[in-house]
Amino acid sequence: xxxxxxxxxxRRYRPEILPLLSAAHGNLKLTLYPDAYPIRYSxxxxxxxxxxxxxxxxxxxxxxxxxxxxxxxxxxxxxxxAKNALQDAFGDRYLYRxxxxxxxxxxxxxxxxxxxxxxxxxxxxxxxxFGVATLNRILFGGIVPYLDTGTSFLRLVKEAxxxxxxxxFIAANVKSNHAFHExxxxxxxxxxxxxxxxxxxxxxxxxxxxxxxxxxEAFANTVEVLGSVFRNxxxxxxxxxxxxxxxxxLQKRDDLMRRAAEELGAGxxxxxxxxxxxxxNLSTENPSDAxxxxxxxxxxxxxxxxxxxxxxxxxxxxxxxxxxxxxxPYYFGLFGHRPGYDALVKSCWLSREDNRRFxxxxxxxxxxxxxxx
Ligand SMILES: [Zn+2]
Numbered sequence: 255x256x257x258x259x260x261x262x263x264x265r266r267y268r269p270e271i272l273p274l275l276s277a278a279h280g281n282l283k284l285t286l287y288p289d290a291y292p293i294r295y296s297x298x299x300x301x302x303x304x305x306x307x308x309x310x311x312x313x314x315x316x317x318x319x320x321x322x323x324x325x326x327x328x329x330x331x332x333x334x335x336a337k338n339a340l341q342d343a344f345g346d347r348y349l350y351r352x353x354x355x356x357x358x359x360x361x362x363x364x365x366x367x368x369x370x371x372x373x374x375x376x377x378x379x380x381x382x383x384f385g386v387a388t389l390n391r392i393l394f395g396g397i398v399p400y401l402d403t404g405t406s407f408l409r410l411v412k413e414a415x416x417x418x419x420x421x422x423f424i425a426a427n428v429k430s431n432h433a434f435h436e437x438x439x440x441x442x443x444x445x446x447x448x449x450x451x452x453x454x455x456x457x458x459x460x461x462x463x464x465x466x467x468x469x470x471e472a473f474a475n476t477v478e479v480l481g482s483v484f485r486n487x488x489x490x491x492x493x494x495x496x497x498x499x500x501x502x503x504l505q506k507r508d509d510l511m512r513r514a515a516e517e518l519g520a521g522x523x524x525x526x527x528x529x530x531x532x533x534x535n536l537s538t539e540n541p542s543d544a545x546x547x548x549x550x551x552x553x554x555x556x557x558x559x560x561x562x563x564x565x566x567x568x569x570x571x572x573x574x575x576x577x578x579x580x581x582x583p584y585y586f587g588l589f590g591h592r593p594g595y596d597a598l599v600k601s602c603w604l605s606r607e608d609n610r611r612f613x614x615x616x617x618x619x620x621x622x623x624x625x626x627x
Contacts, residue, residue, distance in 0.1 A: 266440050277305065312615055322418030325411045328558055331490050332404065338364050341498075342402035343374060343431045345494025352486035353495070356434055358625025359477050363398070363437035364442035372402040385432070385583055389467075390464035392436055393443045398431040403497065421489055425496045434481070434610070435474050438624075442470035445619050456612050464594040469613075471582075473620045475573055477526060479626060482506045500574070507572075510565055517559055520627060525617040526553040526563055529604065530570025532613065536599045538579045541567045548602075552610035553617075 332348045336339060338349035338360050349356045358620045371378065381388045381399040392398055407428065411417075411600075445452060448465055453462055477500045485491055485503075496502045515525040533541065542547075549555075549570075550563040586595035603609050 255482050257470065257500070262371045268345065273542060284349065294368075308626045316419075318492070319420055322421055323421055323424075323489070324418050325407070326415065328424075328490070329408060329411050330494070332494070340370055340372075340400060340404075340433065342404045343400050343498065344403035344407045344428060345490075345497045346404070346431070347434070348490060348494050349434075349481075349498055353481055353484040354625060355477050355481035355484065355627050356498075358442060358627060359434060359481075361545055362441045362623045362625075366441060368396050368398055368437060368440045370398045370400055370437075372400055386581060387588065389439060389585075389590070390434070393440060394624045398433050398436045398440065400431045401429055401438075403428055403431060419422065419625070428497055431498050435478060438474035438477050439470045441623050442473040442620060445623050446470070446616070449506065449616065449619075452612055456609055461594045461598045461601070464591050465472075467586075468532060468535045468582075468598065469616065471475050471535050472528050474572070475531040475535075476524065476528045477621075477624050479531075479569065480511065480524070483511045509567060510569055518554075518555065519561055521618070521621055522553060523553060523566070524621040524627075525614060526550070526555055526566045527570055527622065528617045529553050529613060530567040531573060532572040533567070533604065534571045534578060534583060535601070537571075538575065548604045548610075552604050552613055554614065614617055 332345055334347060336347050336349060338357070340346040349359075350360060367443045367580055377388060377391055377395065377397065378399040379390075382401065388399075443466075446469065453466060456465075478499050481499065482495060482501045482503050485508075492503050511523065514526070516527070526549060529552050530541075533545050533549060537545070546560075546564045546567045549567045553563065555563040583592065583595060586592050604613060
């Protein structure tokens with residue numbers, strides 16, 4: 255492909271949209287490549303700047319921020335029914351079909367008796383208004399609320415046939431669903447019901463209720479990171495994951511997770527990442543040497559892979575700092591558990607051998623529940 259030209263729409267897909275794209279992208283020359291896969295970043299070449307005033311952007315930035323994607327094409331990616339998928343949450347059916355971690359957590363949540371609802375109820379309204387305060391009602395009520403973004407998107411497609419929008423614009427303007435994250439809490443909650451005795455014996459009041467919630471949060475963070483590395487159709491993966499998760503695909507994290515699976519195996523990768531998130535949820539600092547060492551030791555990481563284990567711990571500590579500094583302490587404070595949270599933060603919980611043994615065993619159960627990925 256020569257500089258100055260731009261992809262690329264497969265001939266089998268609606269050549270009539272080319273004039274629309276031409277209009278949207280001004281002086282770019284558009285070329286049809288008969289067998290091109292729709293909107294793979296590798297198919298997009300940004301033009302050489304015609305003069306110094308034009309900012310050059312990478313092909314990935316171009317594809318994400320400027321390239322208009324037909325809305326009906328996006329919608330068609332998400333229209334194939336799948337068992338346990340939510341037909342009216344935009345991107346959910348696509349993710350359920352193509353993302354094994356996403357599907358594994360959904361199946362586990364449904365297996366434990368949870369169901370998902372976009373019905374307008376007091377819980378659904380409270381969740382939309384102030385979601386974090388509704389976690390206990392979700393766990394004990396058995397219903398995970400979500401927003402029927404897919405229905406809204408479909409109405410838009412019908413209203414504006416042939417319309418295109420950049421993926422970044424859609425990601426920024428369609429409301430995200432977090433049924434994936436919430437259902438991970440439900441799975442963790444259900445798994446831990448079998449270990450109530452052990453939980454009480456290793457953490458006495460007031461820390462036991464906090465510990466259970468933090469363990470579940472670490473599980474939710476872990477499956478969201480692991481789910482972010484799945485690729486089927488890159489542009490769709492990136493958009494739909496962002497619309498259904500707190501995380502988004504990142505090349506650096508993909509590379510690390512793949513390396514970890516190859517070198518350590520998926521089970522050890524999961525345990526290390528889970529323990530890293532457990533530590534991150536109890537800290538507002540970057541991970542110290544002591545934290546990295548106790549994660550590696552508790553996770554059973556071989557000494558030769560200490561560097562990799564440290565990288566995984568640092569990835570776990572990329573957990574949103576606002577969440578670590580504010581959401582966690584205020585959440586526990588809201589329900590009268592602030593002293594327990596503060597005590598757990600101070601305790602360096604993983605430094606005790608019996609706690610490490612319990613965390614390792616629980617991580618193994620969580621890993622199994624999510625499909626051993
Ligand atoms: Zn959470």
